[in-house]
Amino acid sequence: MSESPKQEVLPPQVLLGAYAQGVFPMADHGEIVWFSPIMRGVIPxxxxxxxxxxxxxxxxxxxFEIRWDTAFREVMECCAEREETWIDEVILESYCLLHDWGYAHSVECWDEEGLQGGLYGVAMGRGFFGESMFSKKTDASKIAxxxxxxxxxxxGFELLDTQWITPHLRQFGAVEVPREEYHRMLMAVLDDQDSGGIRPPELRGPG
Known part of the structure; x- marks a missing residue:
């Protein structure tokens, strides 16, 4: 785990390269800290x-009406609306740029009153790396x-990475796997990538 200097945005190439190595960033008191958990959360x-x-x-x-990628920034902003959050302005702008590149996606629950819940994450190869979720109404994040x-x-995806395990995720069958096993799973879903290890995902919603 290491820290980087303050910056306005994490370049998409840096973020995608980190994910390809099993590493992800979080903001902590104005600094960007990189994590690679010893035990990794995965939903089969x-x-x-x-x-x-x-x-x-x-x-x-x-x-709810389910929408994909129609309010990515709003989903991130809602995920950040809590007393303690690791989503600061740098993280927000970095993932919004990654969304513009076609690698970051949101699943959203809408009703007549607006956006009520959702989640976002990063898609590479046949893997999806969940970042955060939120609910304004009962079950909205779970439905997302x-x-x-x-x-x-x-x-055709084969990996859903949740980073860590929470009671909220465990009820869906989430499990922890050792870092070494996670890296084997990661390489398997990235094995059809080009020499850079990355290509835009073909991610589509249900139905």
Whole structure:
């Protein structure tokens, strides 16, 4: 873990190169700190992915309209609206630029009152690297996650990285894997990349 000098934006090439090595940034009191957890959180995209029964009932009611990539910046801003956040202006602008490049994506839950929940992350090869999520109404972030998994499956993705495990994610079947195993998984989903290790993902929403 190391710190970098203050800057206005992290270049997309730097961010993508870091993700390709299993490293991701977070802001801490005005500094950008880079992490590579010893134990990595992963949500399986196969039959081990579990939707809790109560959430399945909520999904059948279709309380939200699901949109992809229509309000990326707003999703990030909502994720940052908490007492303690690692999303500062540098992180915000860096990932918005990565979104402009076609590598960062948002899944959004909307209703007649506006944006009520969602998540965002980075897509490379056949891997998606989840960054943060938020809810303004009950189950909104969970519903966004279910639609993310559906979209990733439909697009042939094989890895959903959650960085760390939380009780919120564990109920979906999230597990921890050692760093060495995670790196093997990472290389497997990036093995069809060009010499730079990166190409724009073909990510599409469910349906």
């Amino acid at each position: 995209l196969d039959e081990r992915f579990h939707v809790p029964r109560g959430l399945r009932k909520a999904l059948r009611k279709k309380p 996650l279910v639609h993310l998994v559906e979209g990733l499956r439909a697009s």
